[in-house]
Amino acid sequence: MSERLVELEILRYDPDAGAPPAFRSYQIPCQEDWVVLDAVNYVKDELDRTLSFRWSCHMAVCGSCAMMVNGEPTLSCKAFLRDLPDRIRIEPLANFPVERDLVTNIDGFMRKLASVKPFLQPREERAPEDGEHHQTPVQLRRFKQFTLCINCMVCYAACPQCALNEDFVGPAALALAHRYNLDSRDLGRAARADVVASNQGIWECSFVGACSEVCPHHVDPAAAIQQMKIASTMDYFMAMLMPWRSK
Ligand code: FES
Structure with a gap:
């Protein structure tokens, strides 16, 4: 299966660090059939274990993986990378207080x-x-x-x-x-x-x-x-x- 290099810009925030939220970029070698959640999981598994986010089912059922993807509120396990550009901006869901990285207070x-x-x-x-x-x-x-x-x-x-x-x-x-x-x-x-x-x-x-x-x-x-x-x-x-x- 073909691989494609995608840049994820993820808004990171650590309340204990005392610094304001800031974007951090990651280069991800993606498979054609990946969704955004797969790419975020790649960051967690291979590049930066400190990244925090929620997910569970990976099949658009549990409702826990919602994020802003290029400014649009989206279920990240339903958003295919093949439908998105090579640079993707990921932020926590808008209109909710942020606890850490992509985790919001609900x-x-x-x-x-x-x-x-x-x-x-x-x-x-x-x-x-x-x-x-x-x-x-x-x-x-x-x-x-x-x-x-x-x-x-x-x-x-x-x-x-x-x-x-x-x-x-x-x-x-x-x-x-x-x-x-x-x-x-x-x-x-x-x-x-x-x-x-x-x-x-x-x-x-x-x-x-x-x-x-x-x-x-x-x-x-x-x-x-x-x-x-x-x-x-x-x-x-x-x-x-x-x-x-x-x-
Ligand atoms: S992981 Fe359950 S809806 Fe996306």
Whole structure:
């Protein structure tokens, strides 16, 4: 298999060194079928063991290997080197605090995920011996797309509102809330509304759509947020016109 020499410019940062982040270059002899993660792993294995980054599955499933690749938020295990130029700039995911090298702090993201109560709140209590909650294919189709999120946070790095407002609940968490709101077995929509319909929720989204463009699994969080805006607006008018319904 043919080899190609690629230069990786990686933004390095060591909080213990007291120096600001700085780029360091590495020459990598790459195979034709390598992805960016393979090249970063080559640096770690062969050139510089101090490089820190996250990855696990190498198959676009775990969501842990997201980085900025030539300025674009990308899953590094899904970005083929053959589609990239000979000089590639690698940085930690934008809009997150950096802990070290390419490792970001995701505590805020985890808090946002938890805040939307991303779990089924059943319409009816059923004992295990009563069997499964049945659902028709049409009912499943309503929310299935929004179950495909792998929490890679690429959408947060692409979102201009996330860059401006660190409190914005953000695309992935809101899409996940929508996934449960649309589930025919769930009754938690009102409980999620405090966060979803707050100023830091759906109304902070300016519908640029960058989140959906970069999503590696085509979840389309921008569509989820706009659908929730419509549902939330209808809730508001229904509460005004028919207040007895919400009692
Ligand atoms: S390593 Fe799991 S998504 Fe890339």
